[in-house]
Amino acid sequence: MSARRFQDPDVTGTFVLSPDTEQQVAWWEAKYPRERRQSAVIPALWIAQKQNGGWLSEPAMRAVADRLGMPYIRVYEVATFYTMFNLAPVGTWHVQLCGTTPCALRGAEALKSTCEARIGPKGSVTSDGKLSWVEVECLGACVNAPMVQINDYYYEDLTPESLAGVLEDLAAGRAVKPGTYVVRQTSAPEGGATTLLDDALYDGSRAVPLTVIPGAPAPATAAAEPVATAPAAPEIQTKRSPEAPVDVVPPGDRPQGLASARAGQADDLKLIAGIGPKIEATLNSLGVFHFDQIAAWTRANVEWVDGYLSFKGRIDREDWIAQAKQLASPSSGKGARE
Ligand code: FES
Numbered sequence: 001m002s003a004r005r006f007q008d009p010d011v012t013g014t015f016v017l018s019p020d021t022e023q024q025v026a027w028w029e030a031k032y033p034r035e036r037r038q039s040a041v042i043p044a045l046w047i048a049q050k051q052n053g054g055w056l057s058e059p060a061m062r063a064v065a066d067r068l069g070m071p072y073i074r075v076y077e078v079a080t081f082y083t084m085f086n087l088a089p090v091g092t093w094h095v096q097l098c099g100t101t102p103c104a105l106r107g108a109e110a111l112k113s114t115c116e117a118r119i120g121p122k123g124s125v126t127s128d129g130k131l132s133w134v135e136v137e138c139l140g141a142c143v144n145a146p147m148v149q150i151n152d153y154y155y156e157d158l159t160p161e162s163l164a165g166v167l168e169d170l171a172a173g174r175a176v177k178p179g180t181y182v183v184r185q186t187s188a189p190e191g192g193a194t195t196l197l198d199d200a201l202y203d204g205s206r207a208v209p210l211t212v213i214p215g216a217p218a219p220a221t222a223a224a225e226p227v228a229t230a231p232a233a234p235e236i237q238t239k240r241s242p243e244a245p246v247d248v249v250p251p252g253d254r255p256q257g258l259a260s261a262r263a264g265q266a267d268d269l270k271l272i273a274g275i276g277p278k279i280e281a282t283l284n285s286l287g288v289f290h291f292d293q294i295a296a297w298t299r300a301n302v303e304w305v306d307g308y309l310s311f312k313g314r315i316d317r318e319d320w321i322a323q324a325k326q327l328a329s330p331s332s333g334k335g336a337r338e
Helices: 019-029 034-051 058-068 072-081 101-105 108-118 160-171 220-224 277-285 291-295 299-308 320-328
Strands: 093-098 131-136 148-150 153-156
Touching: 019 034, 019 058, 034 058, 034 072, 058 072, 093 108, 093 160, 101 108, 108 131, 108 160, 131 160, 148 160, 291 320
Parallel strands: 093 131
Antiparallel strands: 093 148, 148 153
């Protein structure tokens, strides 16, 4: 951090906090106990800087110090330490260019050349007062390096060309989009997501219903109850789910299915953690419509369905049987539509 000194020749001038500034400073001040109100000095200086056209004159610092009951030197220390406080007039659009290592490795040096070519040497303001720039330390957006902050917004993943375009548009009064300048969502991978692409993460099939706590033992009443037995199915559906693998003959025994839901009303199998809309539709196509049917599955049935759905043990891992028993119990009020 280089030494930063006042460059304000008018140290005898005055600065009065505007009513709007005063209101905002009071809002920040109220966050702290009265005897600690000096803790609001950084936001107070930031607000005063905005009132003063983007920089802090020495009278503005004194006004803040008086407002918060602080010795002037304490406010000078803060204002001269943080590069967010400008100690000399800046342009309408003030560029803070990050030159710290991650941004440097990603091309910040070339961005400096762009600023020098368009604005002038570091710390200068264009003759029309539109643009100025300084180099600062890390602004905390390293994942989108190289980047700059212009007034209140970040412009990220820049190239010399894209930064030059931003500067030209701002100087000309055209609207400019803050944020990234490549195809990415915030700090996600460029070009789109590369992980967490499994649809099952988003289709609700892994959602845990509020009625079931994963890993919790089944209630004693439900465990002790004899497993409800599905009535004999008059007809077994044989249609496979379109999603099911066609080249796999599952081991085990296919569970007995129903031609249709009893009384025309299927249970909401999605209440079982691990079953989403797609899997529910597949189970229905197998003639499985009710919790008590799943609760009654034998080990061989579980093995068959697990293989049919290419689950590799997921039915056991998610403990569908215990969940189904609980949901099928009359006390759950969720199924057992007889
Ligand atoms: S190094 Fe540039 S934002 Fe962190």
